[in-house]
Amino acid sequence: MTLTVLMNAGPWLSVPPPGYGGIENIIATLVPELRRLGVRVVLASVDSSTLPVDEKMSVFADGQFAALQRPYNQVCGIAQAHLAGVVRELHARDDIDLVHDHVEAVGLATLAAMGPAGPPALHTLHWDLAKHPALYGSLDGGARVRVNGVSASQLARAPQALREHSVGHVHLSTPLAVDADRRPRPEKGEHLLILGRINPGKGQDVGARLAHKVGFPLVLAGPVGPYHRPAELAAAGDEARQNPDVRFFLDEVAPHVDGDLVRWVGTVAGQERDDLLASARASLFPLRWEEPGGTAVVESLALGTPVVATGRGCLPELIEHGRTGLLTADEEELGELVLAADLLDPDECRRVAAQRFTPAVMAERYVELYQRVRQLAGAPRL
Template identity: 55%
Template sequence: MSGLRVLVNAGPWLPVPPSGYGGIETVVATLVPELRRAGAHVTLATVGPSTLEADDHLRPLAEPAFRSIAMPYNRVSGIAHAHMQVLVDALRDRDRWDVVHDHLEVVGPSVLAAMGTAAPPTLQTLHWDLRKHPEFYSAFDGRGRVRFAAVSASQLERAPENLRRQTLGVVPLAAPPPLEVAAEPGEHALVLARITADKAQDVAARICRRAGVPLVLAGPVAGIDDPEELERRLADGDEALGAHPDVRYWLDEVRPLVDGTSVTWVGGVAGERKERLLRSARALLSPIRWAEPGATGVVEALARGVPVVGTPRGVLPSLVEHGRTGFLAAEEDDLVRHLHELDALDPQACREAAEQWTPAGMARRYLDLYHRLLEENPA
């Protein structure tokens, strides 16, 4: 039993667990119960509607702020700082926690490092493309009190040398266990991700239409889960929404390919609806345009015996064994061909591959890193 007191900072963007899309929040929702099961006392810093059980909660903001996340910087820069201000006030009681486990990009480590010894030692999980903020990651100095954990070796390879020196280890992401629901095998392929250019729903739509495989797109547009709400707000002239980059991508690149038959957008999904869509899919598609660092959706699919077809970027080559648990290819022509080869894959091989990424295993790795961090920073 660990006995550690851990403050897990999930940030201000989505509830934990999320009601639909929410990669980081899904990871936190998977990790916290396992930390508690291992004997840790966990305080969760999150937003008001979060329902995940923890030993204690901090709720700096009453409502999730995800719909604002891609707005211009001068409109949203205060959100993360407002969240952190409450954590700073709480952390002044230095003896409440042994370790902070942070998940708030850039703002989390910068604020906690500025607190120095007034805050407990901090481990931040790096969930994003580490080339996004080169000025920060190339110069940041956590002075041994703020250290990092990568979610994949490929992510860490892309990091600036300065950040690699301050990273304690790599902890692959795990996904929550499948829900026990019945689902008959279907004919559709599935994209399970927020609709944005990096996730390449337009590529998925083109290859499925060419292959004659029905495609279901499941995920929000600009934080909006309901297709009718999105259309209504756009029809009403919501200028801020219309200028959102994910909305422009949807309108310009994806919606023209959605016909409700060969390609369907069902909005954000969660719970049993998500489980049925995933279990019944012939394949999960991930034709990503960016170096995806963690890809919990891929782990979820494999755990259910669903193969993955995608591009060989980021973490995907370390999750998907080409020709055994899925297919990886850079060109659309090859992806179309692979959609005709899905019957050659064994669902059991997919399930066996996913056994190496369990929630309990993820928690054990993090507990090891917490203890290493505390050894480097004795009280």
């Protein structure tokens, strides 16, 4: 018998995402592999999603990412409208064996509120939850709703109410890890790279100061709030400062961005992103938050680029210190580690990625969890 899963990606970005998009990237990585294992996938997303699936459902035509700038009640309104569509779909049919939900907090609450009327559900936690316990509230009536983390450290920090409903963790993966160990050795350039949203937690300000200290070029790639291109941010004027990540960038990072040694290139995608990452001498993660899953970390390894990072969150689970990267508890030490990173072997990074972080490894683990969640809900094994 086939397992039919409703994969709830939410209304923010299409799947795959046009550039930045951690959650949407992971869904785009997971779904083809699940389908190869015989799982039928109904994707609840926006209509502009192009990921091949067995069926699609959507409330919005396009990704609502830009609306995340609006007041909180309007943001919730969009999430709720999307979820109402999902719930209508679930009430209208009886062939969904499991919901795999990725919509932060409200997705979980909505599924829990469905009670026995809803199918068993697994909600993947994507954030650093210790900071947001209130977001998740209680899981009353949610016995059929379970959660999984994207790292052991993320789950360990999660509120007790969530941990009680946990079925374990699944590390993130990347399609770049497929055959990573068989690809030719990448040409290395001079630059360090920080790939990710510009955000205080990701520490681009620390990275920019460090680049000036050690004299290595640093490329910052990623969006600043909703702005993907430097020209877009410049055109937005003062209004852009309403966004905290924009304020962080303008006040803490931009003073060190000289366009020469330190550059902000905006969001990079596709081959441009991969080339930038593969040719970096090291990938830098000067983290100030507990990184929950670290997609960019596993992408870096898959492309043969060692990681230099503050060992926070999931970093010690993903990086073997001295083999695939260098970790420190003290951000002042990052400069020395960057110098030492040239001694690490890019091939070793790719070998580890090809063993641990392929989409197949992730999908097999999720199928196990789907069966476990159904079993806990008293549903028959499929």
